[in-house]
Amino acid sequence: MLITLFGVAVIVFFVIRVVPGNPIAMMLPPGAGEEDIARLKALYGFDKSLPEQFVIWVAGVLQGDFGTSISTRQPVLSLVLGRLPATIELAVMALVIAIVIGSVLALTGTRHRGTRTEGAIDVTNGMALSVPDFLWGLLLILLFGVLWPVFHISGRVSPALDLPFATNFYLFESVLRLRFDIWLDLVSHMFMPALALAIPLAAIIAQLLKQSLKETMHLDYVTLARTHGYGENRVITREALPNAILPTLTLVGVQFTFLIGGTVIIERLFSYEGLGNMAIDAVINRDLPLIQGIVILFALMFTLVNLIVDLTYALLNPRLRHG
Amino acid sequence: MSFLEITSLSARVGPVPILRDVSLNVAAGEVRALVGESGAGKSMIGKAILGTLPGAIHITGGEIRLDGQDLLALRPAERRRVIGQTAALIPQDPLTALNPVRRIGPQITRRLVDILGWSKRDAEARALELLAEVHIPDPKRVMQSYPHELSGGMRQRVLIASAFAAEPKLIIADEPTTALDVTVQKQILRLIKEMQQRHNTALLFVTHDLGVVAKICQKLTVLFGGMVLEEASVEAFFAAPQHAYSRALLAATPKYTDPDQSLTPVPQSILDDLQAQLDFAERTTT
Known part of the structure; x- marks a missing residue:
């Protein structure tokens, strides 16, 4: 895991220095002299050689210092950590929506296999899969923001609200503090971006889980449960489902990391104040330390998700738990 | 009156x-x-x-009476309840007939609680008792085990115990030894016979192995192409099979006393005869 992160650090550090664009040039007022340029370069350490810069940066990171953002002149770490909770809440909400929709579709499709209901579910899945998340975002804005405005289409929370929170996990904390008025406002802001992110993942879950349920339904222990007197619904949820989840879970883990990547564009689309939105700003401003910090954090999230998936898999599969 | 009565049952794909x-x-x-x-x-x-039955197969006629109740006339939920209470299955392949993510204990006790309304404690006591009856050493530990921790023979014992758990009146054993190796086969056969006698259960033993039939059955029914060819007691059948196909089948059974003898297939002329008979039946019924 550490090796992965180091690899990511190396790649991002050098790649963003190879692509054209000069952060110093962005900061200079018109008519600045050679002298000013040299002074600014020295201030941000750009006068040293690339390997030197890299060593200084990595040494800082290891001590928890990710450097200073060029565009905002604030420490990268506090900037990034301030935005991280918003993105985590968005991604988790999208995941929950995807799992709920996906499982309901898969179970319904299995219950009514071979009928028109299953056919309709397959068609819906195909459509959901072939449209990318940002297009779903635009469609949702059109539907629920313009034609039938029930949800907020931009931001994370209404600016008029007074937020009594100690952390940036607003959604989580609003429940803890029993401020359901704020919670409702947050959900109303998050719902559409979360749904846009969730739709393709829901389709993947529905398709995989349905496939693996159908295979499981032919197995002998399912037949045996039928002879015990269990009805179709019990057989599907209690005998087939715990087994069918396993192959789905691994893929959902991979897909969830794609979803986290998808937050970058979706957050931009909905002006949601998360990490992804900040990443785009950082790239536009050539804010190299900030880009590095955000990418490292994304990489950390990806590896953590994979770790959680592995642990959950072992928890649900007794053959691995004791093996 | 027979416990299981099947009358003129027909099915099609x-x-x-x-x-x-x-x-x-x-x-x-x-x-x-x-x-x-x-x-x-x-x-x-x-x-x-x-x-x-797989979804594609439809029953087109006939009756199946279990303990006097016509199963095919019952509503599905009612039919499941009757079957769950009076009949049980010993499946063919013990490696796939246990749910891999659940412990053995609940796999035996759960339906006693869910379907038959036993208390959890009674069901567990019953499961322990049955696991001991099928000669499983250390039943307590096996109850806590997952299927992958047991051998094939052990799993088949668990399935036999589970089949007898609700004291069914009829057990259907679908080639219960085919998936096991030969030494284990013998033990499992003996065990099924022993359990059947102790619980005085009716047993419908599905097999292609006439050697097995001779060991544990009293009556036998020979099928070909979905049609009953012959019904007889086991003694009468082995002494003098009536149908030409039955005679050929018996002749085709390998003899353990003479391992070098080459196998005799059922002669083609008999198979052709039977096929003609089936075709004729098809023309007269449709």
């Missing part, structure tokens, strides 16, 4: 007949073998009784 006018009785406490080659429809009869 699309236009293809699977069972043709099958009639079959199993008296209480009787052990009947259902013999035939692959595709003869012997497993399908078991599945038809238990209500687990």
Whole structure:
């Protein structure tokens, strides 16, 4: 895991220095002299050689210092950590929506296999899969923001609200503090971006889980449960489902990391104040330390998700738990 | 009156007949073998009784009476309840017939609680008692185990214990030893026979192995192409099989006393005869 992160650090550090664009040039007022340029370069350490810069940066990171953002002149770490909770809440909400929709579709499709209901579910899945998340975002804005405005289409929370929170996990904390008025406002802001992110993942879950349920339904222990007197619904949820989840879970883990990547564009689309939105700003401003910090954090999230998936898999599969 | 009465049962996949006018009785406490080659429809009869026929197969006529109740006339939920209470299955492959993510204990006790309304404590006591009856050492530990921690023979013992758990009146054993190796086969056969006698359960034993039939059954029914060819007691059958196909089948059984003898297949002329008979039946019924 550490090796992965180091690899990511190396790649991002050098790649963003190879692509054209000069952060110093962005900061200079018109008519600045050679002298000013040299002074600014020295201030941000750009006068040293690339390997030197890299060593200084990595040494800082290891001590928890990710450097200073060029565009905002604030420490990268506090900037990034301030935005991280918003993105985590968005991604988790999208995941929950995807799992709920996906499982309901898969179970319904299995219950009514071979009928028109299953056919309709397959068609819906195909459509959901072939449209990318940002297009779903635009469609949702059109539907629920313009034609039938029930949800907020931009931001994370209404600016008029007074937020009594100690952390940036607003959604989580609003429940803890029993401020359901704020919670409702947050959900109303998050719902559409979360749904846009969730739709393709829901389709993947529905398709995989349905496939693996159908295979499981032919197995002998399912037949045996039928002879015990269990009805179709019990057989599907209690005998087939715990087994069918396993192959789905691994893929959902991979897909969830794609979803986290998808937050970058979706957050931009909905002006949601998360990490992804900040990443785009950082790239536009050539804010190299900030880009590095955000990418490292994304990489950390990806590896953590994979770790959680592995642990959950072992928890649900007794053959691995004791093996 | 027989405990299981099947009268003129017919089933089809699309236009293809699977069972043709099958009639079959199993008296209480009787052990009947259902013999035939692959595709003869012997497993399908078991599945038809238990209500687990694949979706593509439709029953087109006949009656299945279990303890006097006409199963096919019952509503599905009611039918499942009757089957769950009075009949049980010993499946063919013990490696796939236990749910891999659940412990053995609940796999035996859960339906006693869910379907038959036992208390959890009673069900667990019953499961322990049965695991001991099927000669499983350390039943307590096995209750806590997952299927992958047990050998094939052990799993089949668990499944036999589970089949007898609700004191069913009829057990359908669908080639219960085919998936096991030869030494274990013998033990499992002996165990099924022992359990059947102790609980005085009727047993419908589906097999293609006449050697097994001779060991544990009293009556036998020979099937070919979904049609009953011959019904006899086991002694009468082995002394003098009536049907030409039965004689050929018996001759085709390898003898363990003479391992060098080459196998005799069922002669083509007999198979052709039977096919002609089936075709004729098809023309007269449709």
